[in-house]
Structures are given as C-alpha cells and as structure tokens.
Amino acid sequence: MTSPDTASSQGPSRDDRRTSPGRTDWTSWPAYDAAELGFSDYWYPVQWSSQVTKRPLPITLRGERLVLLRDGGRVYALNDRCLHRGVPLSLGRQEFPGTLSCPYHGWTYRLTDGELCAVITDGPDSPICGKVAVRSYPVEERLGLVWVFSGTGDPHPLDTQLPGELTAGTPFAIGGRIEDRRGNWRLAAENGFDEGHAKYLHRTSLWRLFKTMPTWNRTHIEQVGRWIYRVQDEVHWDATFPGVGTWSNRRWWKQRPPEQSFTLGNTGAAKKQDPVIAGQGWPGFASLSLPGVLRIAYPQFIHYEFYVPMDRARHRYVGFMVQFKTGLQRTWFFTRYLGAIRWLFHGNFSDQDAWMVEETDCPPERLYRPDSSLLAWRRLCEQGNPFSASAEPAGDGAPADGPTVDGPTADGPTADGAER
Ligand code: FES
Numbered sequence: 001m002t003s004p005d006t007a008s009s010q011g012p013s014r015d016d017r018r019t020s021p022g023r024t025d026w027t028s029w030p031a032y033d034a035a036e037l038g039f040s041d042y043w044y045p046v047q048w049s050s051q052v053t054k055r056p057l058p059i060t061l062r063g064e065r066l067v068l069l070r071d072g073g074r075v076y077a078l079n080d081r082c083l084h085r086g087v088p089l090s091l092g093r094q095e096f097p098g099t100l101s102c103p104y105h106g107w108t109y110r111l112t113d114g115e116l117c118a119v120i121t122d123g124p125d126s127p128i129c130g131k132v133a134v135r136s137y138p139v140e141e142r143l144g145l146v147w148v149f150s151g152t153g154d155p156h157p158l159d160t161q162l163p164g165e166l167t168a169g170t171p172f173a174i175g176g177r178i179e180d181r182r183g184n185w186r187l188a189a190e191n192g193f194d195e196g197h198a199k200y201l202h203r204t205s206l207w208r209l210f211k212t213m214p215t216w217n218r219t220h221i222e223q224v225g226r227w228i229y230r231v232q233d234e235v236h237w238d239a240t241f242p243g244v245g246t247w248s249n250r251r252w253w254k255q256r257p258p259e260q261s262f263t264l265g266n267t268g269a270a271k272k273q274d275p276v277i278a279g280q281g282w283p284g285f286a287s288l289s290l291p292g293v294l295r296i297a298y299p300q301f302i303h304y305e306f307y308v309p310m311d312r313a314r315h316r317y318v319g320f321m322v323q324f325k326t327g328l329q330r331t332w333f334f335t336r337y338l339g340a341i342r343w344l345f346h347g348n349f350s351d352q353d354a355w356m357v358e359e360t361d362c363p364p365e366r367l368y369r370p371d372s373s374l375l376a377w378r379r380l381c382e383q384g385n386p387f388s389a390s391a392e393p394a395g396d397g398a399p400a401d402g403p404t405v406d407g408p409t410a411d412g413p414t415a416d417g418a419e420r
C-alpha cells in the first residue's frame with residue numbers, strides 16, 4: 001500500500017488522475033480562448049431581410065447593440081446608443097429620409113455614416129451637428145438574410161465568405177429559422193461539429209423516427225481550403241461493450257441500415273443524390289468553417305447553421321436548409337418545409353442541440369476519442385482569419401496542393417485516447 005507521502009512524491013495517484021476534472025482552461029488555443037465574443041472582421045447573418053423594415057430593429061452582435069433600419073430599399077446598421085445621453089436609437093423613429101432620430105431630444109443621425117446631421121430641439125444652426133457620429137456598420141443582403149460586417153478592418157466581399165455552392169449561380173430554394181439561444185457561441189459551434197452526439201442524443205428526435213442511426217463511428221478530419229470535414233472511416237450500427245452489454249439504434253419500425261458505408265447524411269446510403277450536392281466532391285458530409293458556419297450535406301439538401309455571437313452567454317442560431325430545385329419542385333419544397341421540416345428538423349431535432357448547449361458546462365473538460373473533431377476546430381481557429389489582408393488566400397474548395405489531412409502535432413493538446 002502506498003502512503004500519502006509516497007504518493008505525492010511520485011506524482012498524482014491513479015485515482016487522482018481518474019477523477020481529475022481534466023483541462024481546466026482553453027489557453028492551449030489562445031485565439032479560440034479569446035473569442036468569447038466571436039471573431040472579428042467577418043460578416044454575420046443577423047436577421048431575415050423581410051424582418052427589417054422602416055421600423056428600427058435592435059440586435060446584439062458580438063457584445064455590441066446595433067439598430068437596423070431599411071430606408072429607400074437598403075438596410076443600414078448603426079450603433080444603438082445615442083451619443084447625447086445613451087438612449088437606444090432603436091426606440092426612435094425616422095423623421096427625415098436617410099436618417100434616424102433619437103426619441104429623447106431628437107438628435108438625428110445620417111444612416112450612411114452615422115454622423116449627427118440635425119438636432120431637432122436645438123434649431124437649424126445647432127453647433128454640434130457634423131461634429132459627432134455614431135458608429136455605422138457595413139451591411140449586405142444575401143440569401144434572404146441581412147449580413148453585418150463586425151470588425152475594424154476593411155470588409156472583404158461577402159460572397160467570398162459564403163459557402164461556394166450558394167454563390168455559383170445554381171438556383172435553390174431556402175427555408176430556415178432564426179432563434180436566440182442561451183450558451184456561448186463556441187459551445188454551439190462545437191456541438192454542431194461534434195462527432196459523437198448526434199447518434200445518441202438525436203435518436204429520440206421525430207426527424208429520425210424512421211431512420212436508424214449508427215451506434216458509433218471512427219472518423220478523421222480533413223481540411224480543404226477554409227473548411228474542415230469529418231470523414232467516416234468506419235460506421236458501426238451495433239456494439240457489444242465488454243462486461244456491460246450490447247447496444248444499437250436499430251428498432252423494428254426504423255429503416256434497415258445499409259450494408260455498405262455512407263457518405264452523405266447521418267443515417268445511411270441514399271438511393272438518389274442531388275447531382276449538385278454529389279458534384280461538390282466533399283470528403284465528408286459534415287464541415288465547419290470560420291467564423292462558426294456548419295454545413296451538413298444530406299442526399300437531397302444541405303443544412304447550414306451559423307452561430308452568431310450575441311454576448312458571452314447568448315448566440316443567435318441562424319439555421320437554414322437549401323434544395324437545388326426550381327419550378328414546381330421548388331413549390332413542393334416550400335410545402336414540405338413549412339408543413340413538416342421546419343417543425344421536425346429546425347424545431348424538435350435542433351431544440352435537442354439547444355438544450356445540450358444550454359447545459360454544457362466547460363472547461364474543465366475531459367475529451368474523448370471522437371472529440372478529435374473539436375480539437376481540429378480549435379486548431380482551425382488558431383489559423384486566423386482567412387479573409388484578412390495578411391492571410392494566404394484560403395479557397396472554398398480544394399487548394400492547389402490538395403487537402404491537408406488532420407494529423408499529429410508535435411505538442412498540441414489531444415483528446416484522451418483520440419486517434420492522432
Ligand atoms: S439622449 Fe438621444 S437625443 Fe438626448
């Protein structure tokens with residue numbers, strides 16, 4: 001038997017190591033660790049275009065309060081704080097075209113650049129006019145969404161940041177949901193790309209009621225351009241755990257899983273794949289890119305999630321599904337989306353994710369083998385902003401010298417038992 005003195009002189013005992021809380025902070029990934037309010041100098045989707053009207057709309061983005069307003073068909077974004085006494089401009093109204101007036105004393109700001117251009121209660125010769133300005137933010141509209149550039153640098157073209165398949169000119173139908181959720185955006189992004197949870201957490205979701213999901217997989221991560229992909233090496237539908245028992249997601253009412261492995265979706269090989277999706281040649285069906293964009297390719301549609309940082313404790317979930325359909329098929333997509341998919345997939349299924357993100361409490365954390373997906377994401381965060389002026393161009397597709405495969409790092413942190 002080992003005395004306490006002997007144990008301390010030889011380092012922590014086996015029991016101490018087993019019950020240790022593990023990694024207590026994220027300082028191994030300094031950029032990721034510092035990104036509690038998200039990464040700077042990116043475009044973020046903040047609201048559906050149809051929701052932004054002449055009525056000022058407050059939003060919170062990366063710890064800042066902004067007001068959105070549509071004027072003359074264009075959307076503008078200003079800092080939502082009057083410079084006079086700090087009243088939210090979103091409580092005000094538009095008194096003159098191209099401006100927004102504070103509700104308190106009528107300080108009136110120009111929408112294009114935020115400059116104070118009139119003060120209603122100080123007369124036409126108000127000396128403070130033209131001397132102060134609230135911050136204004138670059139705004140674009142794309143995919144039926146309003147995008148705001150958050151950062152201090154010059155904005156890169158939004159189209160270079162959007163998933164390439166959505167800017168290639170192929171028509172598609174889109175349906176989605178925007179929801180403010182509790183939990184830091186990083187936990188939501190990691191949940192989205194997490195290899196382990198879907199097969200177990202979502203087994204009870206209505207969206208997967210008739211589809212068998214695997215019990216466990218072996219995966220590795222590949223980086224292609226600015227995206228990292230989870231690539232399935234092995235898919236196991238059943239498992240026997242030594243001394244514990246057997247477990248499977250199979251049920252008599254669920255479709256039988258396919259004999260061979262699969263590449264798209266998380267359930268099984270599809271008889272038919274959309275040619276646009278199949279033609280992308282992605283190495284895996286789940287991919288993630290900065291500043292927190294998840295892309296899940298299914299045989300007939302692609303699902304995207306943007307985790308937009310609001311403040312330290314909240315993020316805005318922007319989820320949408322795209323189908324490359326036109327004409328009557330497009331109408332059929334909208335019918336199915338509004339009648340079922342919105343509730344089953346972007347509702348019940350996604351609510352399970354929201355629930356877990358709310359309940360996640362880390363660090364500390366003890367990662368396990370499938371969490372190599374999370375480690376790859378944190379390493380991607382450390383690579384920096386691929387759109388910044390000093391960055392090497394990181395394409396949306398394969399770089400000229402082919403994909404880089406996630407491999408061992410000399411001294412990088414690892415998940416316990418993670419395949420390297
Ligand atoms: S606080 Fe806005 S005008 Fe006075």
Ligand SMILES: [Fe+2]
Nearest residue numbers: 191198202353
């Ligand atoms: Fe999930």
